Amino acid sequence: GKVKGILSIPIGFVEQVWSYIEDVVLSVLMRNTEKYYQLQLSARRACENLIQRMKERSIHWMTEILEMEKLTDYTCNPEYVSEWHRLMTEQETFIQKVLRDAEININVKGIGMVEVGGLRKYPHVLLSQAFDLKMRMTAYWNVVLRRLIDIMALHLQLSVSNLVNKDLEMEIMNELLGPNHGAGIERMLEEPPSIAVKRQKLIKSIKKLKESKEVVCKIMDDRFTYADYLV
Numbered sequence: 001g002k003v004k005g006i007l008s009i010p011i012g013f014v015e016q017v018w019s020y021i022e023d024v025v026l027s028v029l030m031r032n033t034e035k036y037y038q039l040q041l042s043a044r045r046a047c048e049n050l051i052q053r054m055k056e057r058s059i060h061w062m063t064e065i066l067e068m069e070k071l072t073d074y075t076c077n078p079e080y081v082s083e084w085h086r087l088m089t090e091q092e093t094f095i096q097k098v099l100r101d102a103e104i105n106i107n108v109k110g111i112g113m114v115e116v117g118g119l120r121k122y123p124h125v126l127l128s129q130a131f132d133l134k135m136r137m138t139a140y141w142n143v144v145l146r147r148l149i150d151i152m153a154l155h156l157q158l159s160v161s162n163l164v165n166k167d168l169e170m171e172i173m174n175e176l177l178g179p180n181h182g183a184g185i186e187r188m189l190e191e192p193p194s195i196a197v198k199r200q201k202l203i204k205s206i207k208k209l210k211e212s213k214e215v216v217c218k219i220m221d222d223r224f225t226y227a228d229y230l231v
Contacts, residue, residue, distance in 0.1 A: 002141060003070045010062050012146060017156060018055035025051070025168070037194070038177075046175035050167055056157055065151060075143045083142060086110075088134040095127045110138050
């Protein structure tokens with residue numbers, strides 16, 4: 001039940017981490033390809049596609065880990081036993097307060113304030129068993145949380161290492177080459193929109209200069225023809 005209660009937290013954390021990684025990687029790629037428009041487009045597309053797949057893989061992997069935690073209680077961590085023994089030192093004190101004191105709430109080490117009014121109807125043996133079970137669960141829950149954090153950290157470290165050192169380069173190359181044996185390279189040879197606009201302006205300017213030249217030449221020819229007529 002406690003694992004089910006936190007299902008959304010690790011999944012949400014994985015999504016946030018990959019969103020942050022995507023922002024960082026994209027900023028570096030865009031800064032280093034800002035003078036190469038077509039390469040920049042391919043690099044951005046490759047980065048977004050790759051990180052989306054890696055994020056989905058991490059979410060799937062994290063979901064499996066959580067399902068394993070829901071399936072069974074298991075640990076070989078020696079800290080579990082030592083923590084359980086430490087918590088159990090309060091057992092007799094707690095039971096005596098429940099049975100003899102009039103307090104409604106009792107502060108229990110490792111748990112906090114516990115309302116005990118409804119526990120006074122139970123005998124000592126049941127209170128002892130309930131306290132033991134609760135402390136076992138408390139000690140084990142600390143193991144679960146630590147295990148989730150450690151496994152997630154190791155997984156993300158490996159994933160980021162693969163992303164930066166291996167996967168991203170291959171993804172960009174595949175994006176550039178494309179499925180049609182170099183279609184991506186052909187796209188890179190296409191003219192960027194900004195250059196195309198400048199080229200069109202230049203063509204128009206050249207055309208106007210040619211037209212102006214023809215007009216000027218015609219005027220000059222007319223003048224020479226008129227001068228010859230006068231002579």
